[in-house]
Amino acid sequence: MDKKEKKGNKKILIATVVLGTLLIFTVAFSIVFFFMRIKSTQSLLDTGDIKTYDNYYVMITDERDTDFWRSVYAGAQEEAEANNAYIELLGEDLDADLSKQDLLRIAISSDVDGIILDGDESDETVELIQKATDEGIPVVTISDDMTDSKRVSYIGVSSYNLGKEYGEQLATYVKENGISDCDVLVLMDESLNSNSQSIIFTAINEAIEKRNLSDVISLNSQIVNSNKDYAAEEEIRDIFVGEDAKDIPDVIICLSETNTTCVYQTVVDYNKVGEVEIFGYYISPTIRSAIEKDIIKSSIVVDTNQMGKKSVEAVNEYKQSGYVSEIYIIDTQLATKETLDSFNGEGGDGNAKKDE
Numbered sequence: 315m316d317k318k319e320k321k322g323n324k325k326i327l328i329a330t331v332v333l334g335t336l337l338i339f340t341v342a343f344s345i346v347f348f349f350m351r352i353k354s355t356q357s358l359l360d361t362g363d364i365k366t367y368d369n370y371y372v373m374i375t376d377e378r379d380t381d382f383w384r385s386v387y388a389g390a391q392e393e394a395e396a397n398n399a400y401i402e403l404l405g406e407d408l409d410a411d412l413s414k415q416d417l418l419r420i421a422i423s424s425d426v427d428g429i430i431l432d433g434d435e436s437d438e439t440v441e442l443i444q445k446a447t448d449e450g451i452p453v454v455t456i457s458d459d460m461t462d463s464k465r466v467s468y469i470g471v472s473s474y475n476l477g478k479e480y481g482e483q484l485a486t487y488v489k490e491n492g493i494s495d496c497d498v499l500v501l502m503d504e505s506l507n508s509n510s511q512s513i514i515f516t517a518i519n520e521a522i523e524k525r526n527l528s529d530v531i532s533l534n535s536q537i538v539n540s541n542k543d544y545a546a547e548e549e550i551r552d553i554f555v556g557e558d559a560k561d562i563p564d565v566i567i568c569l570s571e572t573n574t575t576c577v578y579q580t581v582v583d584y585n586k587v588g589e590v591e592i593f594g595y596y597i598s599p600t601i602r603s604a605i606e607k608d609i610i611k612s613s614i615v616v617d618t619n620q621m622g623k624k625s626v627e628a629v630n631e632y633k634q635s636g637y638v639s640e641i642y643i644i645d646t647q648l649a650t651k652e653t654l655d656s657f658n659g660e661g662g663d664g665n666a667k668k669d670e
Contacts, residue, residue, distance in 0.1 A: 369399040371629055372424075374417045375432035375457075376505060378403055381598035382571045382618060383432075386456070389622025390430065397630055401430075418442040426451060428629035431465070433458035435507055452632045456625045458507040459641075467628040469621055469642045476646065477514035479614055480567050481521020483593055483648070487565070487611065488527060499553070499563035500535040501577070503570040511569060518567070534563075538573055550576045554584050562590055571596040574613065578604045597649050597657055605651055615657065617645045 373390055377383050387403045394401040404417045412420075414431075415438050421429050422445055429446055433439075433455035440463045443453045447464040459468040480500075488496050500518065502511045515535055522531050536553070539545040550573070554562060568574040574594035578601070581587055587609055594601055594613035604610040624642045632638040649657055 367398055367400040369397075369427040369630075369633070371399055371401040371428040371430060371626065372404040372417075372421045372426050373401060373430040373456075373625070374404050374414055374421065376414050377432065377572070378406055380571050382596050382616075385618035386622040386625075389619035390626050391622070392619075393623040393626040397626070399427075399626065399630070401626060415439060415442060418446070422446050422449060422451060425449070428633065429453045430625045430629065431455050431460075433460040433463075433465070433468075433507060434505070435460075435509075439463070452629055454625050454628045454632075456621060458510060460507075466632050467638045467640055467642065469624045469628060469644060471616055471644050471646055473510040473513040474517045475643075476614065477517025478521050479646065479648065480514070480593060481518040482525075483612055484518065484531065484565060484567070485521055485525040485527055487591065488530060489525070493564070494530060496531045496565060497561065497563045498531055498533050498565045498567065500533065500567045501550070501569060501573045502535050502537045503573055504537050504539045506570060514569060538576075546572055546576045547580070550580050551584070554580055554586055562586065565591045565593065567593045568595050571598060571601070574610070575600050578610055581609060602649075602654060602657075605649060605654060608651065612648055612650045615647050615649045617647075620644055 371394060373387055375383050378387075383403075387401075390401050404421060405412055414434065415436065418429070418431070418439065419442065422442065429451060431439075431443070431453055440460065443460065443463040443465055446453050452466045453464070454467045454469060455463070455465045456469045459465075459470060484498060487493075500515055502508070502515075515533075519533055522528055522533065538549045566577050568577055574592070574596065575598065577592055578594075581590060581592070592604075592610045594610050597605075597613055597615045601610060601613055605613060621644045624644065628638050628642065647653075
C-alpha cells in the first residue's frame, strides 16, 4: 500500500470517528432533552397547572371578527369560567375560511357538550341542528332565532320591540325638525333572519302610523349582502354614488353593526355628511366616534355581555335539568350624543354602565 492510499484511509478513519462522536453527542442530547421535557410535564401535572373543565362548548357565527361578537364571546367566557366550562369561538384560529355549516359539522364530530349558534334560515343548518340534537348535543340560538329547528332556546332581542324603538326615534326626529317629506331606507342584512327583519320593518311602520306620519314618511327597504368581502361596502356606496343615486334617502336605518359602520364610512368618504341621518345598531369604538361627531344620530345598543352569559346559562340549565326557557329577551338601550357617557368606553363593549 503506497503512502497516498495510507493517507486517504487515515482521512476516512478520522472523518468516521468525528461523525460517530457527533452522532453519540446528538443522541445523548436528545435523550437528556426528552427526559427533561417529561419531567417538566410531570411537574405541571403534579402542581395542577393544567386546568380541566367539566364541559366544552363552542360558539359559532359568520361574524366572529366584529366587535359585537367579540363582546358576546367575552360575556360567554365569563359565565363559562364561573361554571367550570370551556367555550371556544370556533373558527377563530383557523386559516381556512370555513362556513357556518362546516363549523357545525366540526363541532358535532368533536362531540362537544353544547353549541351556541348565530341562527340563519338555511335548511342545511336546520338539518345539522337536528343531527346535533340526535347525538345529544343541545343547541342554543343567539342573536338570530331558528324557530323551525330543534334548538332548545333562543337568546336575543325582540324584533318587534327593536322595530318599535326605531320607529319612535324616526317619528320624534321628523316632528322635532318640522320635516314635511322624509324618505327613509331600512337596510336589511342578508346574513340576518329575513323573518325577524320583516317584523322590525312592520313595527317601524306601525310606529309611524301611530304618530300619524304615514303621509310624511316614505318607508323603503334594501337588502345588503355582508357575507362576502367588501360586498356591503360596494352596495352601500351605490346608494350614494351609483347610477340610481339621484335621490339619496333622508334617513338610513341600519339593522347590524356592519351596515352601520359601512354607511358611516361611505357618508364620510363621499362628503355626504349632513345630507342623511343615520340610525344605527350597536356601539363599537367607530360608531361611538361617529355619534360624538353628529354623523350618526343614534344607535340601539344590545347588552352583548348579558347575551353571552345567558347563552351559556341556557346550555348549562338544559344539561342539568333537561329543560330551559324557550326564549330569553336581552335588554337594549339607546345611545345618543347625550347618553354616550353612560356606556363603557372599552373597544367593542356595548354594555351600559351599571349604577353604583
